[in-house]
Amino acid sequence: MVNPTMASLIELQRVDDEIFQVKRQRDEIEANLGRLGALLSRMEGSLADKREKLAEASRFHSDKRFDHEQNQERIASSKTRILNVSRGKDYAAMQKELEHMRKRQQEDEAQLAELSTSIESYRSAIADEESKLAEIKSEVAREQEASVVRVREFEGLIGRVSTRRAELEGKLPREMSARYNRILERRDGTAVVLAAKGRCTGCNMAAPPQIWVKIQLGREIFQCSSCQRFLYYNVEEAAALAAQA
Ligand SMILES: [Zn+2]
Numbered sequence: 001m002v003n004p005t006m007a008s009l010i011e012l013q014r015v016d017d018e019i020f021q022v023k024r025q026r027d028e029i030e031a032n033l034g035r036l037g038a039l040l041s042r043m044e045g046s047l048a049d050k051r052e053k054l055a056e057a058s059r060f061h062s063d064k065r066f067d068h069e070q071n072q073e074r075i076a077s078s079k080t081r082i083l084n085v086s087r088g089k090d091y092a093a094m095q096k097e098l099e100h101m102r103k104r105q106q107e108d109e110a111q112l113a114e115l116s117t118s119i120e121s122y123r124s125a126i127a128d129e130e131s132k133l134a135e136i137k138s139e140v141a142r143e144q145e146a147s148v149v150r151v152r153e154f155e156g157l158i159g160r161v162s163t164r165r166a167e168l169e170g171k172l173p174r175e176m177s178a179r180y181n182r183i184l185e186r187r188d189g190t191a192v193v194l195a196a197k198g199r200c201t202g203c204n205m206a207a208p209p210q211i212w213v214k215i216q217l218g219r220e221i222f223q224c225s226s227c228q229r230f231l232y233y234n235v236e237e238a239a240a241l242a243a244q245a
Helices: 004-083 089-171 174-186 209-217 235-244
Strands: 192-196 230-232
Touching: 004 089, 004 174, 004 192, 004 230, 192 209, 192 235
Parallel strands: 192 230
Antiparallel strands: none
16 A cells, blocks of 8 residues: 555656646747747848848939939030030040040940849849748748647646646645655656666665665655655556666
8 A cells, every 4th residue: 555645746746747748848839939930030130131222222223323314414415515616626625525424324334234133133032032931921820820729728738737736735744745846846847756676766876775675665755865856666667667778
């Protein structure tokens, strides 16, 4: 006959294991959502940068085109003026100036064409990225919806298991549940462990032979002298553990 307090401690540990598992799953879902959200905002940030650069390039292009058009007008008026100048020093100078302006115009035209091409390709790259982002966004929205449902289920489950935990705790002497909770906190959520082959499976410390015998009988409560965890013995669990190893 297993000591009833020990039986409650074992049961309490099972409940805590369950709560721990469910909380971990819930935290994973929330962490995953957080990662997706961060990814989305990074993508949106980079897209905003690109849009800003595109706007800058477009402004530069239209300024440049404006200059170009003004130069064209200047060339036209120079052409008219040159007709009225008699051949000579002035004519030569004007001719030279006109030649220079024409050359610059050609260079500007080439530059404008190049700029237009890169603006176009940049624009289509941004459009591609926008449609990709929209796809990811709707995926994230679906994921979020499903996650909300699952997290709510987990919360409900945690609530039910916590009620069961409170009941179990209520069955234990106050000092015993306080001790259990202290060990649980100090030992990463495991306060009750199986003892197998004379050893604590929590920290592998060997129990003195006469204690090991008593642990197997299960009539009293024992704690590991090293990690303080409560020790119990169970034939099936010990056999399963031996089979694993
Ligand atoms: Zn131990």
